[in-house]
Amino acid sequence: MKRKRTEWEKGEADRFWERYKDIAGEDTEILKKTSIGQSTLSTWRKMHRFPGADDAVKIARVLNKTVEWLVTGEDATGITQSEQSLLDVFRLLDLRDQEDIIGTIQGKIERAKKGDILSSSENA
Numbered sequence: 001m002k003r004k005r006t007e008w009e010k011g012e013a014d015r016f017w018e019r020y021k022d023i024a025g026e027d028t029e030i031l032k033k034t035s036i037g038q039s040t041l042s043t044w045r046k047m048h049r050f051p052g053a054d055d056a057v058k059i060a061r062v063l064n065k066t067v068e069w070l071v072t073g074e075d076a077t078g079i080t081q082s083e084q085s086l087l088d089v090f091r092l093l094d095l096r097d098q099e100d101i102i103g104t105i106q107g108k109i110e111r112a113k114k115g116d117i118l119s120s121s122e123n124a
Contacts, residue, residue, distance in 0.1 A: 010048035012071075017045050019070055023063045034058040064088055 024030055027041055036055055044051055048123065051059060060067045064087075069075045079087070090098060 005048065013048045013050050015073065016070055018049055019062070019065075019073060020059065023065060024059075031060060032060055033062045042056075064091055 027038060030036060030041070031038055035054070036051070036058065040055075043049075050056065053067075056067045056070060060070055063070070066075055066077065075084075089099065093101065
């Protein structure tokens, strides 16, 4: 006999789907990039259910979010919202452009390190 879902469980699942909707908007992208069917998504929402772990991972990857964030609304990565925004934009770039950006950042870090060494030796 199946256990009846509590109101708390239903509420948590509903919040999952609210976060999903905030990021995904329409289901079109999820349906295209995963093997999850429209009727399956609809059933989960109507029944106040979470997707299984494997499907939650697929959804999270398409949305560039963690499963933890989808489930709880919190992310334990320690990444700030501005860092996440930067990462989201970075992921939209092709590999060559990503490598160019990484090179630029590494160059700026090296220049900053040299500047710190020069400025600290000037103050000595």
